[in-house]
Amino acid sequence: MGLSVLIPVFQDTQEKEAVLPERAEEAKLKAKYPNLGQKPGGSDFLMKRLQKGQKYFDSGDYNMAKAKMKNKQLPSVGADKNLVTGDHIPTPQDLPQRKSSLVTSKLAGLDIMSGQRPLLPAECKITAATACPTRPSCSLAKP
Amino acid sequence: MAGAAGGGGGADFQWCFSQVKGAIDEDVAEADIISTVEFNYTGDLLATGDKGGRVVIFQREQENKSRPHSRGEYNVYSTFQSHEPEFDYLKSLEIEEKINKIRWLPQQNAAHFLLSTNDKTIKLWKISERDKRAEGYNLKDEDGRLRDPFRITALRVPILKPMDLMVEASPRRIFANAHTYHINSISVNSDHETYLSADDLRINLWHLEITDRSFNIVDIKPANMEELTEVITAAEFHPHHCNVFVYSSSKGTIRLCDMRSSALCDRHSKFFEEPEDPSSRSFFSEIISSISDVKFSHSGRYMMTRDYLSVKVWDLNMENRPVETYQVHEYLRSKLCSLYENDCIFDKFECCWNGSDSAIMTGSYNNFFRMFDRNTRRDITLEASRESSKPRAILKPRKVCTGGKRKKDEISVDSLDFNKKILHTAWHPTENIIAVAATNNLYIFQDKMN
Numbered sequence: 207m208g209l210s211v212l213i214p215v216f217q218d219t220q221e222k223e224a225v226l227p228e229r230a231e232e233a234k235l236k237a238k239y240p241n242l243g244q245k246p247g248g249s250d251f252l253m254k255r256l257q258k259g260q261k262y263f264d265s266g267d268y269n270m271a272k273a274k275m276k277n278k279q280l281p282s283v284g285a286d287k288n289l290v291t292g293d294h295i296p297t298p299q300d301l302p303q304r305k306s307s308l309v310t311s312k313l314a315g316l317d318i319m320s321g322q323r324p325l326l327p328a329e330c331k332i333t334a335a336t337a338c339p340t341r342p343s344c345s346l347a348k349p
Numbered sequence: 350m351a352g353a354a355g356g357g358g359g360a361d362f363q364w365c366f367s368q369v370k371g372a373i374d375e376d377v378a379e380a381d382i383i384s385t386v387e388f389n390y391t392g393d394l395l396a397t398g399d400k401g402g403r404v405v406i407f408q409r410e411q412e413n414k415s416r417p418h419s420r421g422e423y424n425v426y427s428t429f430q431s432h433e434p435e436f437d438y439l440k441s442l443e444i445e446e447k448i449n450k451i452r453w454l455p456q457q458n459a460a461h462f463l464l465s466t467n468d469k470t471i472k473l474w475k476i477s478e479r480d481k482r483a484e485g486y487n488l489k490d491e492d493g494r495l496r497d498p499f500r501i502t503a504l505r506v507p508i509l510k511p512m513d514l515m516v517e518a519s520p521r522r523i524f525a526n527a528h529t530y531h532i533n534s535i536s537v538n539s540d541h542e543t544y545l546s547a548d549d550l551r552i553n554l555w556h557l558e559i560t561d562r563s564f565n566i567v568d569i570k571p572a573n574m575e576e577l578t579e580v581i582t583a584a585e586f587h588p589h590h591c592n593v594f595v596y597s598s599s600k601g602t603i604r605l606c607d608m609r610s611s612a613l614c615d616r617h618s619k620f621f622e623e624p625e626d627p628s629s630r631s632f633f634s635e636i637i638s639s640i641s642d643v644k645f646s647h648s649g650r651y652m653m654t655r656d657y658l659s660v661k662v663w664d665l666n667m668e669n670r671p672v673e674t675y676q677v678h679e680y681l682r683s684k685l686c687s688l689y690e691n692d693c694i695f696d697k698f699e700c701c702w703n704g705s706d707s708a709i710m711t712g713s714y715n716n717f718f719r720m721f722d723r724n725t726r727r728d729i730t731l732e733a734s735r736e737s738s739k740p741r742a743i744l745k746p747r748k749v750c751t752g753g754k755r756k757k758d759e760i761s762v763d764s765l766d767f768n769k770k771i772l773h774t775a776w777h778p779t780e781n782i783i784a785v786a787a788t789n790n791l792y793i794f795q796d797k798m799n
Contacts, residue, residue, distance in 0.1 A: 227682045227683035228629070228631040228634070228682055231633065231682075231683065232685075235686045236632070238686075242632070252578070252579070253574065255549070256549055256577075309380075309401075311401065311403040311405050311428055312372040313383075313397060313405040314428040
């Protein structure tokens with residue numbers, strides 16, 4: 207009895223999916239991730255976008271943990287350095303070292319196609335500007 | 350040759366390879382990925398920014414009779430480190446050095462000025478040439494050592510002598526601490542005195558001379574962040590009316606604001622949105638409608654928006670729908686599931702106009718880029734690849750096959766390389782010269798007539 211009710215609905219969905227490739231793709235996605243939120247463009251997705259770049263390091267936690275541990279090692283980081291779980295206290299060593307690019311951009315290097323000598327027609331130099339204020343980040347020292 | 354741009358649009362004549370910059374390495378370092386490309390107002394200078402925070406400026410060679418083929422070639426003029434990585438300890442935030450946007454200022458004297466920005470800080474850079482050096486100082490030697498004043502018996506007047514050209518880049522202003530969220534756009538005003546910077550939730554107005562304050566002109570942050578439904582994705586000043594600017598959103602809408610109407614432009618003057626067919630709505634609808642770029646036409650009459658699958662041209666006088674819609678890669682509609690899984694659906698493609706507003710260009714995947722001629726309605730797909738990189742080689746149009754039968758020279762949707770994305774392109778302001786950023790390489794193409 208239930209079966210005869212199901213069939214017309216199935217046909218209707220099939221028609222719609224044939225017409226809209228987007229809907230077919232949506233069905234695929236929902237099949238893979240059944241818990242996907244109802245509002246894709248909603249606040250969860252946007253909040254994640256706004257928080258790009260968040261790395262968790264609390265100097266208070268770190269120093270307290272260090273004091274407690276004394277000679278012992280702090281629990282070391284797992285495979286994913288960005289994931290903070292359990293007793294793991296992020297350490298300055300865990301945060302990926304962001305060194306500035308000291309190497310000149312390869313776009314400014316040899317022109318591969320014409321085989322010419324390096325194309326810098328003049329010396330490129332950064333002069334210290336007296337008007338340059340201090341960096342915007344917190345005054346605590348960098349690692 | 351200015352007339353060339355006024356003639357047929359980008360899809361009518363043939364495009365030729367001119368130059369390619371960058372390394373051929375298979376292994377691309379993250380820092381080398383180009384993140385922005387911009388011609389200056391005359392087209393003589395072409396600036397690129399990369400993920401490593403570096404700016405490289407190319408200059409167009411003057412016509413040279415002894416080297417006729419070098420006319421129009423862009424060679425390195427200056428390169429400098431614009432931004433460096435930072436860590437904000439207060440907010441536990443890593444601040445990338447990636448250059449999000451570069452915008453040139455109109456030239457007012459011998460020096461060139463540009464604004465470059467990362468997620469948090471905008472910098473005004475001065476690029477100047479020095480080709481003279483003073484010699485014959487009284488108080489110091491040629492090597493800079495101070496002379497003993499008691500040994501000086503005669504005075505001389507220092508003389509300016511020519512020296513090898515030196516191009517210097519120096520940061521003249523640093524506009525910092527004004528953005529809590531990530532800056533996505535900067536736009537220089539037509540008054541040449543002010544500019545705007547936009548992040549996900551706010552737009553600020555700056556004066557180029559003043560770094561310690563800026564005015565907030567748009568704030569869409571809700572009182573309760575749980576109620577957040579859309580973010581600002583791009584913003585631009587009108588090319589002629591210094592009181593007008595637009596900003597686009599992640600929901601596919603554009604708001605035009607007039608700064609004369611109020612100090613805080615939270616209420617728009619015009620609201621552009623194309624009505625959506627509710628029956629065709631899907632999980633992906635909002636995501637693919639998110640506008641990744643908005644650009645006014647040079648005339649100021651139209652604006653163009655880029656969403657994931659299309660480019661739309663809007664008449665500023667008509668808010669309820671675009672006047673033209675161009676499909677960039679409609680064949681991706683049946684791939685949205687996998688594009689969502691690999692995050693490609695969030696890629697932010699830019700778009701640009703040619704000098705006469707008769708053609709528009711935008712990038713796609715597999716190092717393809719598309720051009721649309723607004724007059725003839727013809728479109729063309731071209732590829733930025735090392736294979737078609739012989740000097741003055743004409744680019745062959747490419748085609749993606751969607752159906753079952755694949756013709757020779759066509760490429761099937763499943764064979765497209767989604768890691769080869771062309772997000773950033775630029776069109777010379779008056780001539781048919783285009784710059785296309787393909788990951789870590791910069792391609793320059795010209796039309797055959799050049």
